[in-house]
Amino acid sequence: MILNRYERMVAKRYLLPGRGEAFIFLVASISLVAVALGVAALIVVMSVMNGFRAELFDKIVGLNGHAVIQGYAGQGLRDWRDLVREAQRTPGVTSAIPLVEQPLAATVEGRVEPVLVRGMRLPDMRDAIGRLVKQGSLAAVTPGSNRVAIGSGLAQALGLTVGDSLSVVNLSGQATPFGTAPRIVNYEVGAIFEIGIFDFDKAYVVMPLGDAQQLLLLGDAVGMIELRTSNPDRVGQILAPLAPKVAGHGVLVDWRQMNASLFQALAVERVTMFVVLSIIILVAVFNILSSLIMLVRAKTRDIAILRTMGASRGALIRIFMTVGVTIGVLGIGAGAVLATIFLYFRQNVVDVVQAITGEDLWDPSIRVLTTLPSRVDPVEVTAIVVMTLVFAFLATLYPALKAASTDPVQVLRYE
Structure with a gap:
């Protein structure tokens, strides 16, 4: 929208408060603030939703892989070495990690917590949680050492620190003439790690693969093979050639199937929040509409004089559209700045609100x-x-057309 010199001058004059126009300026200012708050709210909420999904994806998929090969009916994979080699030869598969994972129970001095025991090869263990260790060292967690790494939430729940002991209970122990005897093994805490997901940090007990196989009486079998690919969004296409080779040995399940309900719920919530918060911006834009209508009514005499001096209808349309769009642009800029500040200090804001409300x-x-x-x-x-x-x-169209349709003869006749 190109304005000539006098159109810019008039538009600037209408954007600033004049004598007796304080109320119109107040309404326009409220419109600008409303647009800013609406834009800031939408940017903040969508960014937090994106961050929530990305963090969940990075942590859940980063720990559990993009897909897994599991044995039928919970049975172990005894030919897992051949499957690992087949997976590693598949184009697009970056790693294939054999592991054991089983829900059990841990007890310390009468306190019992459900845990998820995970057995991994030492290099895979270092890659998965090496950078997440908060206390101790994974160097102490070696095969046969009877040392394990546990999540920070589990350590807090059981009151454990590095060097303390806990007992892991496997109810599916050895069969005896008097029934199945639970298998209880004592372990020393060699390291404490923090993934950042509460449920994982409170449940995981990570140990060398051989120790986990011995605890669960699996022999040389593993529970699953964790697969990582070069592109998680194309995991189905990448693993398609591997599926026929896995058939007969186990089932191939990717991250979309394992976490389908969670990520679908996040997607629905994301769309819903966008629609709801867009209504806030729409309401703010109606304030621009109302302020422009009042401005046109207040400037009816000025508009008539401009028309008699040769101003065209197109010039008046451009003037009032410039006023409305300028309010919108200033509101967008202010909203973007406000959103940036809020997102930068988001955790501080949460802490302050928690301190105030308790x-x-x-x-x-x-x-x-x-x-x-x-x-x-x-x-x-x-x-x-x-x-x-x-x-x-769109909010400027009606007021601008109304101003352009003003008949100077009818207006000036009664002045």
Whole structure:
């Protein structure tokens, strides 16, 4: 929209408060603030939702892989070495990790907690949780050492620290003439790690693969083979050639099947929040509409004079559309700045609100993640900006056309 010099001057004059126009300026200011709050709310919520999904994906898939090969009916994989070689030869598969994973129970001085025992080869263990260790060292967790690494939540629940002991109970022990005798093995805590997902940190007990096989009486079998691919979004196409080779040995399940309900719920919630918060921006744009209508009514005499001086209808349309769009652009800019500040200090904001209200707003046992995540998507921010601009543009059409249709003869006749 190209304005000439006098059109820019008039538009600037209408954007600033004049004598007796304080109320119109107040309404326009409220419109600008409303647009800013709407844009900021939409950017913040969408960024937090994106961050929540990305953090869940990185942590869940990062620990459990992009797909797994499991034995039928919970049976172990005895020919797992051949399957690992077949997987590693599949184009797009970056790693194939044999492991044992079984829900059991851990006890310390009468306190019992459900745990998820995971047995891994030492190099795979270091790759998975080496950078997550908070206390102790994985160097102490070696085959035959009877040492394990546990999650920080489990350590807190059982009151454990590095060097303490815990007992892991396997109810499916050896059969005796008097029934099945539970298998209880004592382990020393060699390291404590923190994944960042409450349920994982409170459950995982990680040990060398051989120790886990001995605990679960699996012999040389493993429970599953964890697969990682070069592109998680194309995991189905990448693993398609491997599926026929796995048939007869086990089942191939990818991350979308393992976590389908969780990520589908997040996708639905994300779309719902976008629609709901878009309504806030729409309401803010109606404020722009109302302020422009009042401005046109207040400037009826000025419009008539401009028309008699030679101003065209197109010039008046451009002037009032410029006023409305400028309010929208300023609101978008202010909203973007506000959203940036909020996202940068998001965890501080949560802590301050918790301190004021006395409520735990981010309980990891409910929110899954230990901190409030955020990930800004430039495409979404662009979409929000364009959507707000379109709404602001549409809101200016009626007032601008109304101003352009003013009949100077009828107006000036009664002046």
